[in-house]
Amino acid sequence: MANIAFILLCHKDPDAIIRQALSLTAVGDYISIHFDARADAAAYRAITSALSDHPNVVFAKKRIKCGWGEWSLVQATLYAVEAAVEAFPRATHFYMLSGDCQAIKTAEYAHGYLDRFEADFIESFDFFASDWIKTGMKEERLIYRHFLNERNNKWLFYKSLELQRRFGLSRKVPEDLEIQIGSQWWCLRRRTVEAILDFLRQRPDVKRFFRTTWIPDETFFQTLVRHLVPEKEIECRTLTFLMFSDYGMPVTFYNDHFDLLLSQDFLFARKISPEALELKERLGSLYSARGVQFEISNEGRSLYKFLTGKGRIGRRFAPRFWETESTLGRERELLIVVCKKWHVAKRLVARIRQLTNVPCIEYLFNEEHTDLPDMGGIQSTLGKRHRHRRSLMRMLFDYFETDRMVICMDPGNLDLLEDFCRDRATTRLLEIECGFTDEYLIGHAMRVGLAGDRTPRETLERLLPTIRNDMVHESDRIRDSEFENHVRIRESDSADVNAIALSEFLSISTEQAQDIARTDHLFAD
Template sequence: MARIAFILLTHKDPEGIIAQAERLTATGDYVAIHFDARAKPAHYAMLREALDDNPNVTFAKKRIKCGWGAWSLVAATLEAVKAAEEEFPRATHFYMLSGDCMQIKSAEYAHRFLDAEDVDYIESFDFHSSGWIKTGMKEDRLIYRHWFNERTQPKRFYFTYEVQKRFNLAREVPSDLQMMIGSQWWCLRRRTIEWVLDFIKDRPDVMRFFRTTWIPDETFFQTIVRHLVPENEIRTRTLTFLMFTDYGMPANFYNDHYDLLLSQDYLFARKISPEATELKARLGALWQEEGKDFAISNEGRELHRFLTARGRIGRRFAPRFWEAEATLGRERTLILVICKKWHVAKRLLAELRKRSHVPALDYVFNEMGPLPDLGGIETSQEKRNRHRRALMRMLFDYHKADRMVLCVDPASLPVIKDFVSDRCQTRLLEIECHFSDDYLTGHAQRVGLAGENTPPHVLEKILPTIRADLAHESEQIRDAEFENYALLREGGDLEDNARALAHALDIPSDMAQELAELDYIFRD
């Protein structure tokens, strides 16, 4: 059975570290602690006094003064790894943690999970091609030497960096290494740890190189493990659940996140807010539970993105300057059928195509439905949205038509506004549908806000938010007070619905009456 040696990098909160170490070792696992040499000596003394008698706890023999982005973080990790490898010969896995991490599964589950596959878990993406680095310095992290810390000595950091660039003092990356990058929160097998420790003894050139790279905790283990371990024995993921805000900072978890955390496909999570005392207590008790089942739905990141985005409505694809004067043509009419239930709008257009020769297209800006070859502009949603007026002009020309019907999702308000502002005549038909809890649950699963195993009480919390969000989309459309707007209501008066269809689609009243009487259109 798996036995885990936790590599615990810490710099504060000695009481929390003591509690964490006692919890993790209570189930037969091990803990190796590196406590930052910059921290208060009294805090370190408190740790040693509380934990020295615990045979499953050890401390790094050498303490390092750590700084963000510097080699010191890797050096501190290696000191704790060496201590764990030496002191705990029965440890089968080495798991990197911080003081802000807590378990979101039981030890029983974690051991069973690690026993299931003989692999290492570490994010390890190609440094140059993966796009893992979103902003800031990229290749320059490696090819220039960084002796100073950007945060504590910014003038020296940037002075030496600019001097190297000016005098072309770039260096070569070790030729036999493919540089990789990823999260520092890994879980490695004992054999892999032994290989890594042997490697750093045998390759002083690689150690010299990494000591002066910038943010090496994202590249050192990621590169060396990929160099030493066969690809089929690496799972390129972390077992620690973490999310980032729009500003690139780790998101905190609070008391009401307990159920969400347990349903994620991870063993630990960071960061747990210091104020989340109830969450810490519940997660602390979880590690020693036996026989507990976990329903994995894995919707955490999508749900977080959805909930934190409320109130920040903006245009994703604004028209480019060269499109500002583009037009579909004054002589053309574009009819937008706006409906959240895509199957309802598609059924209506299918019936319209049976009765009319007007080209009627489904959600071409919301899904990759088939379109004729238009020179490549139709090959991705990004291109379709970025050049939407050009795309529609081509479709009008392709169909040799001066009138066209198009389905649009209510969330695509920028698309609707863009076409309404065009010189062509734009007509709008909004279809108002009923949303049952079953439908909203299915919608949440389709967009990744919930999974098949999401607990009912979690759904009860998010369904009102989703319902309000759909209502808000409709309100925005009505608040815009578009001209040539008509509303078709599910369960509405047949005569009112027929008039709305006739007005918006510009079709004879008898055809509109036929469409209004089709019961199956609204069926889920």
């Protein structure tokens, strides 16, 4: 059965560290602590005074000052790992943690999980071929030597880099290593950890190389594990649940995130807010609990993306210079059907196409596989359609040899609506207002990844008001824009009432509009 030795790097909040250590060791697991030498000496004394006699706790034999992006973080980890390997011969796994991490599963669950896999859990993606690094330096992290802390000595850091570039002082990556990159939060088997320590004793050149790479905690263990362990024995993922904001900052969890964290397919989570005392207390007692059943829905990242997107009202794409003065054509009419229930809009436009012969295109800015003619590649992806929206529409008018065309659009595409309604062409909007049952909203949440088949009912019930309000908010934003030629049909209105709006929207006779409004099962889900 798995026995975990936790490798804890920390630098603050001694009381929280003591509670964390006692919680994790209460069920027989172990912990090895490196407390940053930059931190308050009194804090370190408090930790050692409380834990030094604990048989399942050990301290790194040497403390060093740690800095972000420096080798010192890797060296501190190695000191803690060496202490754990020596002190805990029964440890089967070594799990990297920070002081901001908390267990989100029981020890019973964690041990059973690790027992099911004969593998190491560590993110390790090809450094050069992957897109793990989104912005900033990439190859320069490795081929130049970095002796300074970028955050503390920014000018000197980049001056040193500039001089190395100017004088051609680049270096080669060790030829037998394929550099990997990934999250620094890993869980490795004992034999893998021992193999790494043996390798470092035999290859001091590798250690020298990584000493002067930039942000080596994202490449050192990731590279060595891939070098020493067969690929089939590596699970390329972290067991610690963490998320980052659009600004690259770690997302912090608070007291009301307890249920969300427990439903994620991870064993630990970071970062837990220092002020989230209730959350810390609940998670601290969870680790030693027995018989707890977890419903894994794993919707945390998609839910966070959805919720944080609310309130960010603005243009997704700014006008490109080649489209600023372009127009669909003064004599043309673009008829836009706006509806959140795509199947309702599709039924409606199918009937419009049948009775009027006006070309109709369904959700071309929302669905990748919309049936479109070949436009030389401009239609091939949603990104291209958004960027070249006006060019695409002009080409479609020309392709169908028409001056009138109907398209469907989601109400969330306010930026597109604003763009087209400002065009010199005549743009008309038909908004379809539908009712949303709880069952429909749950299905919608599952379709867009906000929930899964195993999402607890309690989570769904908390989510439903947010989704419903979001849909109302989208409709309100369209109304607030006060577009000209904007009419509505409603599920709650009669076919005769809706026919009046359809007649105005399509410029057709009342009889034709009534025929369209009476489309069989138009609003059915």
